[in-house]
Every structure is written in structure tokens, then in C-alpha cells.
Amino acid sequence: MQWWVLTGRTLRAMIRRYELVIAVIAPLIFTVGFYLPLKFVMQLQGIDYAQFLMPIIVLQAMAFTSISAAQMSAREKITGFSSRMQTMPVYGPVPLLSRMSSGFVRSVVSLTAALVYGHAIGFRFTEGIGQAALFCGLALVFSTCLSLGADAIGSLSKSPQATSQALTLPQLILGMLSCGFVPETGFPEWIRPFVRNQPVSQFSFAMRDLAHGGVTSHTMFPVVMWSLGLLVVCAPLAYWASTRRA
Amino acid sequence: MTSTDKSLDQNELRRGRTLNFPEPNAALPENSAKALWTHSLIQARRLLVSWARDPSTAIQALLYPALTLIMFRVVLGNSISAATGQPSIYGTVPLIILVGAMFGSIASAVGLRTEKTSGLLSRFWTLPAHRASGLVGRMIAEAVRVLVTTIVIIGVGFIAGFRFNQGPVAAIGMLLLPIVFGIGFAVMVTALATVSDNLPLVEIVSIGCTLLMFFNSGFVPTMAYPVWLQPVIAAQPMSVAVEAMRGMSLGGPVLVPVLKTFAWSFGMIAVFLYPAIKGYRRAASD
Numbered sequence: 001m002q003w004w005v006l007t008g009r010t011l012r013a014m015i016r017r018y019e020l021v022i023a024v025i026a027p028l029i030f031t032v033g034f035y036l037p038l039k040f041v042m043q044l045q046g047i048d049y050a051q052f053l054m055p056i057i058v059l060q061a062m063a064f065t066s067i068s069a070a071q072m073s074a075r076e077k078i079t080g081f082s083s084r085m086q087t088m089p090v091y092g093p094v095p096l097l098s099r100m101s102s103g104f105v106r107s108v109v110s111l112t113a114a115l116v117y118g119h120a121i122g123f124r125f126t127e128g129i130g131q132a133a134l135f136c137g138l139a140l141v142f143s144t145c146l147s148l149g150a151d152a153i154g155s156l157s158k159s160p161q162a163t164s165q166a167l168t169l170p171q172l173i174l175g176m177l178s179c180g181f182v183p184e185t186g187f188p189e190w191i192r193p194f195v196r197n198q199p200v201s202q203f204s205f206a207m208r209d210l211a212h213g214g215v216t217s218h219t220m221f222p223v224v225m226w227s228l229g230l231l232v233v234c235a236p237l238a239y240w241a242s243t244r245r246a
Numbered sequence: 247m248t249s250t251d252k253s254l255d256q257n258e259l260r261r262g263r264t265l266n267f268p269e270p271n272a273a274l275p276e277n278s279a280k281a282l283w284t285h286s287l288i289q290a291r292r293l294l295v296s297w298a299r300d301p302s303t304a305i306q307a308l309l310y311p312a313l314t315l316i317m318f319r320v321v322l323g324n325s326i327s328a329a330t331g332q333p334s335i336y337g338t339v340p341l342i343i344l345v346g347a348m349f350g351s352i353a354s355a356v357g358l359r360t361e362k363t364s365g366l367l368s369r370f371w372t373l374p375a376h377r378a379s380g381l382v383g384r385m386i387a388e389a390v391r392v393l394v395t396t397i398v399i400i401g402v403g404f405i406a407g408f409r410f411n412q413g414p415v416a417a418i419g420m421l422l423l424p425i426v427f428g429i430g431f432a433v434m435v436t437a438l439a440t441v442s443d444n445l446p447l448v449e450i451v452s453i454g455c456t457l458l459m460f461f462n463s464g465f466v467p468t469m470a471y472p473v474w475l476q477p478v479i480a481a482q483p484m485s486v487a488v489e490a491m492r493g494m495s496l497g498g499p500v501l502v503p504v505l506k507t508f509a510w511s512f513g514m515i516a517v518f519l520y521p522a523i524k525g526y527r528r529a530a531s532d
Contacts, residue, residue, distance in 0.1 A: 177317070
């Protein structure tokens, strides 16, 4: 019940702040911004770029929503909302849970938008409904892991602006230095081991196969491990950061 | 201050003499050209000092552009160079310089809004300073900032293989052209930031710039874009400036793209200068 009230509150704030509009526009900019200029360049390497690109667009959109999650928790901390909740008979993790569930709604909106744009440029699910659902599931797992971590950082930080600036940096680096935008062979030799093994690349491999070609346990294994690892680190951290008394 | 001094002051006050302000010895007529010059420099210096002390400006104007340059080079460089047969760095360096200038202007326009709401602009407006010094000083500061960004980005570009193949004159031209472009853009953003309190115009410009970052001839050459999009790509202001700078570094036509860049920049100034003056005046005197 408390959870429901708080979730409704953050969702309304999200609409008022046009955050949902941004969640819809951000993947659009990335889709057209990378697809139209690079389609030709990638065609020369024999890559169907719509099929290749969409996983990373989805993952970037998810990372964006997690940055908003950090801003939200930072704002609640600074305005004293979090302390206020702690003085009231509100069950400890409820504010965190409500932030997560409203963030989840935003992620679903952003994911849906990204898939619509993907369809428009020719991205298709060819492996049936089960694998398509798993594609969406993976995106949301990714988003939830990052949001938990981002929420913790936001709760511990002093200003929403500084938080989003600090988080843009890892997003840019991990997002760009991945096999999401260009294949591994496009990178200089020295950086390939990092590019190949980092989580964003592993997620993009699995999601690419889920959409087209069929996934194998060999591809899924690192993704599951990364998700579990992120969850094991981020969930307790977010719980601790949000229930801690300042 | 001793008690005798105090009583002396009291006596002087009683005799009708007020506090002892120093006699002004550097007063300039408010609307003289010399006042414009001096006061603008003071304003420019004020802005530059506050930017230099604010880490988020440094991040936005220097660190992010430099990082983006490295990212574009490492991630897309080889693919683009292989597909087009031309080193991509000669497009990426000009592009990132322009992007740095544009996002720097946007950050400074947000700062302008803060100065308006905090009442600082109104405070300046009450001083016997030249009326244009606020705006002119801001543009001087923008020019200096763009020049610093340009030098830093070219420095990073050198690590990634960027070279001046066209001699020192072209190199100097390459340092100056972004300033012309940057001032044109800054006048536009200043006008948009002050013309309305309610519309999120600066945010819209910011989204537009993110989009333009992908749609210009510096990201990938014009011919790589879909055919229906090519005329737009080739004509937009960033592309012509990129082509001019490509000509000044790698080689290629220079005169025509430079003239087109001037046309865009001075065009923007011509269209937005009056709204910027009006908006600034309104922001300061409201």
C-alpha cells in the first residue's frame, strides 16, 4: 500500500518533468544518429546494420533510464524527502522499491519506443515469441541492475547534476567501447580484449542472437553471470544506501 | 578605530558631510567607446574566471569533447577510414571542435539564466557601466573559451594522427574559424535563452545539437549518408565549417566552404543579434 502510493507519486513527478518524453526521444536520437550515417560504412563490411545496432540502442536507452534513477534518488535525498520517510512509519526498503518500480515503468516505455524505431529501420525478431520475450527480459534485467547501482550512487551523492555528469562518463565509455556499434575487428588490436569481454558487449551478443539466429547457452552464460554479479553487488548497496541514516 | 576618530566622523556627519568614498578617478562617460571596451573586458574576465573555477564547465567544454574525440577515433575510426579511403580523424577533429563550441555555449546560456534569476544581471544594470558591455563581454569570453577548446582538441587530435598538411597560415585559419562559428551560435543561444522564460528553448537546441552531431560531413563523409539526406547534410552549418577545416588541415577546397561558414555565422548574428540585445536587456532590467 505504501509502495503503491509512493510509486504513483514518482510516476506523476516523472510525467510532470517530461522524463517520460525524454525516455521516448533518447532512443530515437541514437537510432537515427547511428543508423543513417553508418549504414553504408557497415554495408561494406557485409553487416545488416539495423539487426546489428538495435541491441546496443536498447542497452543505451536502459543506461539512460538508470541515470535518471540516480537523479531521482539524489533529489529525494537532497530535498530531505528520504529523511522524512525515515521518520514516518514507512517500512525501510519501500522508498527504494517504489523508485525501482517507477523506474521500471520508464524502462518499459523506453524499450517499447526503441523497438518501434527498430522495426521502422528493419530490425526483426525471427526466432519466435519466446526468444523475443527473453530479449526484452534481458534489457530489463540490465536496466534493473544498473538502476540499483545508480540509485545507491544518487543516495550517497550531494547533487543531482554532479551525479548525472559522473554517470555519463562510464555510460559513454562502456557503451562506445563495446561490440554494440561496430564489430570487434573495427577496434585497434590493443583494446579488443577489454571490448570483447565487458558486460555491454556480452549483453549485445546475446540480444543479437535472441533477435536473429538463436541463442546458445554458450552466449547466455556470461550474461547470466554478469547479471547475477551486478545484482549481488548493487542490490545490497542500494538497500544500504537508501536506509542509511544521514 | 579609536573613540576620537568615531566622534570626529560623527561631527562630520552632523556637518552634512557623508562617508568618505574615494574620489572617482577612472570614471568614463557611460556610453563612450572606451567604456564599452573597458567594461566588456571586465565582464569577459569575470565570466572566464568563474568558468575556470567551476569544474562542470571544464568538464563540459574540455573533458567531454576530448573523450568523445578519442571514442570516435577508437570505435569508428578504422571502419570509417576503411570505407571512405580517407583518414577519419580529419573529419572528427573539426566536428568535435564545433560540438565543444556549441555545448559550451549552451552551458553558458544556462549560466546566463542563473545570473538572471539570482539578480546579478539586474545588479550590473544599476551600475554606471556601458549598456552593451554585458553582452559584448559575454561574447569575448565565448571566443576565448572556443579558442581554448580548439587548441586542446587539436592537441588530442595530434596524438590520434591529426596533422596540419597545409602550412602555418592554414593552421591559424583553423584556429580562428571556430571562433566565428562559435560567436554566431552563441548569439543565437543567448537570444533563445533570454527571449522566453517558459519555453525550454535551450533544451530543444541541446537535443538538436546532439542530433546534428551525427548528421554532418565530419562524422562520416557526405556520400555515406542516404541519397535523399545528402543535400541537407552538405548544406548544414556544421558541415561547411568541417569542410573548411578539413581543407585547412588535410587539404582540399577552402575558399568556398569558408565563405559558406561566414554566410551561416554572420547570418545567425544578423538574425539573432537584435533579439539577443532585447532579451538581454529584458533579463537585466526586469
